[in-house]
Amino acid sequence: CAPGSFLIHEGRKMTVTVPYVLPIEKGPNFRDLGGYQTTDGRTIKYHKLIRSGRMNKLSDQDLAFLTDYGVRTIIDLRSPKEKQQWPDRVPAGARYELNSIFPTDETQVSKSIVELRKLYDKDPVAGFMNMVNTYRDMVSRGSAQRAFHHFFEILCAHDQDNDAVLYHCTSGKDRTGMATVYLLTVLGVPAATIRADYLLSNPLLHKNRRDRIAALRAADSNSALIATTRSLASVRNEYLDAALVKIEDDYGSLPDYIENQLGVDNQMQAQLRQIYLKR
Numbered sequence: 148c149a150p151g152s153f154l155i156h157e158g159r160k161m162t163v164t165v166p167y168v169l170p171i172e173k174g175p176n177f178r179d180l181g182g183y184q185t186t187d188g189r190t191i192k193y194h195k196l197i198r199s200g201r202m203n204k205l206s207d208q209d210l211a212f213l214t215d216y217g218v219r220t221i222i223d224l225r226s227p228k229e230k231q232q233w234p235d236r237v238p239a240g241a242r243y244e245l246n247s248i249f250p251t252d253e254t255q256v257s258k259s260i261v262e263l264r265k266l267y268d269k270d271p272v273a274g275f276m277n278m279v280n281t282y283r284d285m286v287s288r289g290s291a292q293r294a295f296h297h298f299f300e301i302l303c304a305h306d307q308d309n310d311a312v313l314y315h316c317t318s319g320k321d322r323t324g325m326a327t328v329y330l331l332t333v334l335g336v337p338a339a340t341i342r343a344d345y346l347l348s349n350p351l352l353h354k355n356r357r358d359r360i361a362a363l364r365a366a367d368s369n370s371a372l373i374a375t376t377r378s379l380a381s382v383r384n385e386y387l388d389a390a391l392v393k394i395e396d397d398y399g400s401l402p403d404y405i406e407n408q409l410g411v412d413n414q415m416q417a418q419l420r421q422i423y424l425k426r
Contacts, residue, residue, distance in 0.1 A: 166344070167193065168351065169216070171209045175200035176319035176351045179311075180327070183344070185335035189424040194309045196302075196423060198327055200319035200352075201225070203233035213238040213313070222301055222314035224248050224294070224322040233317075241313075244301065248285060248294045248322040274375030278321070278383070282390040285325050286404070287397065296410045298326055299333075303415060306422045318355065320348035320382050325390060329405055333416050334423060348382045356380040 169177040177200070181193030194217045202221070205213075221243045223230055230245055237243045285291050298314065305312050316322035324345050331341045359380055363373050391401065398404040405411050411419075 166347075169197070169199075170212065171199070171205070173204040173206045173209055174202055175355055176323075176348055178347075178351070180331070180344075183331065183334075183336050183340055185424065186337055187335055189335070189420075189426055191334060191336070191423055192308070192425050194311050195305070196330070197311055197313040198319055198323050199313060199315040200323075201229075201233055201315060201317050202235040202237070205236040210236060210238045214240060217309040217311040218313045219310050220244070220301065220305065220312045222246050222298060222312060224298075224314060224316040224326065226251050229317060246294050246297050246301070248291050248316070248326075249288070250290065271371040271374035272378070273371075274378035275383075275385075277375075278378060278386045279389045281321065282325070282386045283393045285322070286390050286393045292408050292410075295326060295329060299330075299409065299411050299415060299419065302330070303418050303422070318348070318352055318380070320352065321386070324348065324382060324387070328387070328390075329409065329411075330419075332401055333405060333411060333419055335420065342384070342387065345387055346382055346384070352380065 166182055167179040169179060171177040176198070178198055179193055180196040180198065181191050183191045185191075197216075197218065218238050218241050221235060221237055221241055223235060223243065223245045224247065225245075226247050226249055227245065228251060235243060302312055314323060314326060328341055328345060331344065356377065359376060360373055363376055368376075394401055394404045398408055406413070406416075
């Protein structure tokens with residue numbers, strides 16, 4: 148979809164700008180954050196910040212597009228095991244850096260049907276609760292906080308126009324989603340737009356989710372496993388709220404958390420706004 152489209156959110160038509168969804172054929176959830184407006188009237192630059200899912204199946208055409216689009220750094224938020232199992236195909240001339248939010252895939256989205264059956268074929272809400280707890284862990288774990296801090300350090304080093312940073316996890320929805328929540332907050336994007344951007348992963352991952360559910364049904368999986376897998380493969384307001392409530396309860400506010408726990412101080416925040424925003 149193109150910038151300026153309407154986004155349907157919880158049954159209501161909202162005039163929230165949809166970012167540019169990149170025409171990537173062999174990778175999920177690729178989008179440029181350019182075009183989002185801040186509360187003080189500035190706009191995020193295009194060709195600077197791209198969020199996505201995994202990159203192991205990218206075609207040569209996809210790689211050429213990303214090179215031409217200006218992607219110069221890849222930040223991989225996945226675990227070392229995910230990187231080893233599904234290594235990124237990196238565009239020509241781009242620097243790659245593994246910056247794991249978790250040491251293992253807590254989101255469970257990389258699990259096979261056999262693995263999921265062992266874990267989740269009894270309780271239809273097990274996947275939902277796993278995601279709620281995972282989002283809380285993303286807030287409180289020291290290793291996650293350090294990885295998010297380093298994420299911002301990398302972003303601060305890209306001060307040239309058309310020097311894009313692409314950051315991703317497996318589906319581009321949870322670890323990437325929280326990184327984007329923090330980033331858009333620093334840049335001054337309104338909370339409603341941040342939430343809408345987070346929820347946009349659901350329609351963009353519809354085919355992936357549909358195919359995964361079809362595979363479960365073909366393997367005679369029970370309704371509990373199908374329900375829990377649907378939860379694992381989606382984003383929900385409740386997941387994001389679990390993280391935000393954890394932040395408010397334990398750290399005061401989202402801006403306080405970003406400054407004090409993630410170590411993104413006022414100087415770094417001003418630098419990020421200078422690099423990534425325009426009038």
